[in-house]
Amino acid sequence: MPALIDPFQRRIDYLRVSVTDRCDLRCTYCLPKGFKGFEEPAHWLTHDEMTRLVGLFVSLGVSKVRLTGGEPLLRRGITTLASKLSALPRLKDLSLSSNGTQLARHASDLRAAGVHRLNISLDSLDASCFARITGRDCLGDVLDGLRAAKEAGFDPIKLNMVVQADVNVDEVERMVAFALQQGFVLRLIEPMPVGDTGRATQGVNLTQLGESLAERHGLIPQVLGQGAGPARYWRAPHGSMSLGVITPMSQHFCASCNRVRLGVDGTLYLCLGQNDRVELGRLMRAGASDADLIDAIQAGIAAKPERHEFNERPERVVRFMSQTGG
Template structure:
């Protein structure tokens, strides 16, 4: 932390990047080449001795903030903000069957607190914000939040991850407010199985939301599919087929352990197993290039309009290039999805902490980020929030 403070004087507080025209995109910033030059991800994480950290930051950080750069040289330019703990579905891998104890409304971040924190992170170098939940689209002022985020100088991408139930109705207004990218959760193409997985009806509303996103020009529309053995791994090829005539990026996600989801290693279908299944049907499947900080391994069937991706959190972690931070709906900063260490930004905000003090607190938390998560089997034994209370 001292090293970070020592070099702060030679760093710019935020990107001096004017926001150019913003089109609908997958979440890749509009000025992708410029961003890659400014916020180039470092090589896989290696501990930087304190004597070297100052030199590393001086050489690599400008105009990026030292306070969002950890002890392994990872620059965190991507912030995920949970808008609510509530959800209109009860997905098996996300929420315990009995539900969760929700935080009292008074202890959740207000809209102004969300924007205040977002502005602070953007000044320090964050250029992508994703709104999550719970289900973010059930928050009554979600359109207004997007509109206020759009005004932040230097923020290049505003994205949302949604279950799609309310998407078709809200998307025209969200697009007008400035929403750039959409991820839609869909774990099955069978309506009856959908109800079993999410413990609610709504399959046709989700499909309507996907179609509305395509209609409004989002390209690609990302579809998140958590693959669970004995439940939906038999639908892999059907999901891939969806990409033939539509600009979709179907993202197959390895089943991950969180409190209450009864994770079992035997239920997890690994990336390599999924890839083998797809290649048996499409042997000419092509691997696509991706950004160093990407969590997805991307592939494309030749001549298909869309593509597929694999999120390999369990079998092949991507901790070494992680550029993500998370703020929970109750205002806690999590520097790792699988870590149980949190710091309350809400409490500091409400106690009147100055902007400099908040930045220092954030920087100290980022500085404590570990080289990688605990590993596939140890994670399942760790105490952590249910996914719905984290925000993904």
């Protein structure tokens, strides 16, 4: 099978695909209130265009695809798109990231469409804190979505909690207890300086916090294979819950990076913390053949940066997280 190998001998086998840059929340670290600079729908890739591009990546050795946003469940026909992608030969894993607000009515259809795993953003179990972070009082909708996802048979379900100093750091213990009770995987994430909102968010050193939480709850280090992702994990002895930390600021994981991102307009982003990109959507709509697009993909991977510079140059990335694709 062909493989995408970057200049630093990292095998790129994971593609994150943004199906929309729209979101029904305004999380303080992601999108500013009143933001209106969304991509024009006319520039969005159609389902068939997305399937074509993803199919080319799969033909080049990508085996894992995650649907992201914005909020992907706002994209009309998302389950139809998931069905098209899950039918691609050699695609081993199709997953989806969501804020959970629309999940209750989509969970069973997503499962039937071939989505294997879910990551759900949940920064607080306190309704007032949740509303302060997200701009909406809809914690109940997210919890309903989590119940529906469990009933639909999704396993594992990962909760992503962006930990902010003086905002929700005091709720981490409550979230750990919730994940233990429900059997969820909890991943604590350091906010990244992507866009003005990201730079204005004060994070917490999760390298230290993760280790202290693991010791306090008797969790055991969990060793995962190469390319398993950026999180470092511990698991409960009985195996029903895992705790992970994603630490782009206190301990970056760039040496094992195995992913690239495709924006809703077909822009290929080679690094979350750099501005390198390839305009695959524009090339495709200009009449590029599959061979032309494969050449462009391979050229992009050949130019993939070694690492982000979040600590050294936090001002570098001006686009907001939703514009990159999660």
